[in-house]
Amino acid sequence: MSRVHRNRLNPKQRIIQLSAAVLFNGYLLGFRKGRIYTGSSKAICVPVLNCYSCPGALGACPIGALQTVLGGRHRRFPFYVLGMLLLFGILLGRVVCGLLCPFGLIQDLLYQIRRLPLIRNIPLWKHLPFGKGKGIWKKLDSSARYLKYGILLFLVILLPAFAVTKTGINPPYFCQYICPAGTLEGGVPGLLMNPQLRAAAGALWNWKLFLLLVILAASVLLPRPFCRYLCPLGAFYSLFNRFSFFQMELDSLKCIGCKACERVCPMEVEVTKHINSPECIRCGACKASCPTGAISSGFAGKGKNEKREKVH
Amino acid sequence: MRNKRNVLRLVLLLLSLSFIGIGIGQEEYLEVMKKAVRICLECIGIG
Numbered sequence: 001m002s003r004v005h006r007n008r009l010n011p012k013q014r015i016i017q018l019s020a021a022v023l024f025n026g027y028l029l030g031f032r033k034g035r036i037y038t039g040s041s042k043a044i045c046v047p048v049l050n051c052y053s054c055p056g057a058l059g060a061c062p063i064g065a066l067q068t069v070l071g072g073r074h075r076r077f078p079f080y081v082l083g084m085l086l087l088f089g090i091l092l093g094r095v096v097c098g099l100l101c102p103f104g105l106i107q108d109l110l111y112q113i114r115r116l117p118l119i120r121n122i123p124l125w126k127h128l129p130f131g132k133g134k135g136i137w138k139k140l141d142s143s144a145r146y147l148k149y150g151i152l153l154f155l156v157i158l159l160p161a162f163a164v165t166k167t168g169i170n171p172p173y174f175c176q177y178i179c180p181a182g183t184l185e186g187g188v189p190g191l192l193m194n195p196q197l198r199a200a201a202g203a204l205w206n207w208k209l210f211l212l213l214v215i216l217a218a219s220v221l222l223p224r225p226f227c228r229y230l231c232p233l234g235a236f237y238s239l240f241n242r243f244s245f246f247q248m249e250l251d252s253l254k255c256i257g258c259k260a261c262e263r264v265c266p267m268e269v270e271v272t273k274h275i276n277s278p279e280c281i282r283c284g285a286c287k288a289s290c291p292t293g294a295i296s297s298g299f300a301g302k303g304k305n306e307k308r309e310k311v312h
Numbered sequence: 313m314r315n316k317r318n319v320l321r322l323v324l325l326l327l328s329l330s331f332i333g334i335g336i337g338q339e340e341y342l343e344v345m346k347k348a349v350r351i352c353l354e355c356i357g358i359g
Contacts, residue, residue: 036351043345052348053355060348064355068347069340080335081344086328090321176354187356197351200358208357240324243317300321 010288013099014108021102023058024048025185030055034193045081047088048101049233051179053186055193062088063156063233064175064182071160071170085236093244093276094237097227098283103181104227110219111266128221141268144229145279151178152232174232176204180212223266227281238278245300248275248282254294261286261295271295 024046027037036055046059062085069078088096097104114120155174163170175182187208191198218225227234250272261271264285269277271286275295287295335341353359 036349038349040345042348043341045344051352051355053352057348060344061355064352065344065347069343072343074343076338076340078335078340079331079338080340083328083331083333083335086324086331090324090328171354171359172352175352176357176359179355182352182355183357186352187358190351190356197356197358200353202358204359205357243320243324245321245325300318 010283010285012288013283013285014105016099017102017105017108020048020100021105024050024100024102025054025056026058027056030057031189034189045084047084047092047096049103049179049181049231050101051175051182051186053182053190055189057185061175061181063179064172067156067160067170067172067174070157071163071172073169075161089237089240090244092237092246093241093282094234094278094280095244095246095282096237097231097234098281101227102185104224104281106184106216107219107224107226108266110216111223113220141228147229148231148235151230152235156232177207178211178230180208180215180226183208183212224281228267228279234281241278241280242276246282246297247300248280248286248295248297250275251294251296254292256292256294258291260289260291264289 030037034055036053037058039058041058042052042060044059045062045065046057047062049063050057050059050061052060052064062081065081066078066085069076069081114125151174155178159173160170163173165171187205191201191205215226215230222228255272257272259272262269265271265280266283266285267279267281269275269280269286271280274280275286282297284297287297
């Protein structure tokens with residue numbers, strides 16, 4: 001198994017992730033009846049990429065809502081949705097990705113497949129180019145991470161806001177052509193439970209299903225491929241990582257430079273250099289792996305290592 | 313540096329709350345809700 005990706009199960013993280021997934025998709029009756037929730041909580045955006053067409057969804061997806069307001073008939077500035085996104089971003093940064101996102105949880109679980117007894121001895125894992133931290137993979141990986149910012153800018157903001165369509169209402173381009181969370185949480189149960197939707201599925205559905213399967217397969221090979229390269233919500237929250245209220249902290253006096261934190265980081269962040277890197281999803285793997293307890297996290301001013309962030 | 317960061321945090325926090333307030337005043341939440349209570353065909357890959 002790759003040295004860099006020795007991403008161990010973190011029970012605390014899994015419990016929070018599972019609780020969040022249940023909380024955001026707690027309308028269990030929807031799965032039984034094949035209908036989506038229509039209560040007033042659907043006016044509130046959840047912090048994560050969670051399709052509002054999922055039968056269990058209790059809130060609105062902020063990325064879907066942003067595109068809806070930008071591309072709607074009124075074409076107004078999305079104060080409400082942007083305000084919610086800003087609020088989540090400034091409070092938490094990418095904690096949302098590491099601890100709350102259901103699609104992040106699915107990717108994490110898929111990556112654990114390689115830990116199963118029968119699978120972990122397959123030589124394939126040793127020969128994968130991913131996660132070696134050098135060479136062509138490193139260059140490709142670093143460049144591809146900018147893709148999510150492009151998706152945020154073009155598919156989520158510019159196209160819905162400025163494209164011209166016959167109806168005057170622009171579709172949510174990201175949801176329509178890319179979002180694997182929508183396909184998995186809304187599309188799959190929707191099509192399984194509704195024969196009319198099944199009959200209407202065509203080329204677009206095939207494309208979205210293909211993309212979903214590619215992302216799920218990639219999740220077995222490397223940690224969090226969707227979060228690394230494609231997620232526009234992760235791209236938005238990453239802008240706040242350096243100055244959000246929630247911060248990761250590294251005590252330079254306690255750090256012994258063993259790099260155990262960097263070996264377990266699913267996002268391959270250089271923890272000892274840039275602990276609050278935009279790529280950090282604050283999953284807590286580094287903190288759990290540190291043999292000297294040099295890494296702490298918490299809301300600004302509360303962290304025990306508040307005054308000692310940088311390592312010499 | 314730390315003070316600047318704290319000021320920025322507070323400014324952004326206030327900005328986010330103001331935006332939410334303005335959005336509620338403009339009834340933008342109704343537009344969000346209207347979309348969220350129907351099955352979004354585009355979102356699930358049908359329309």
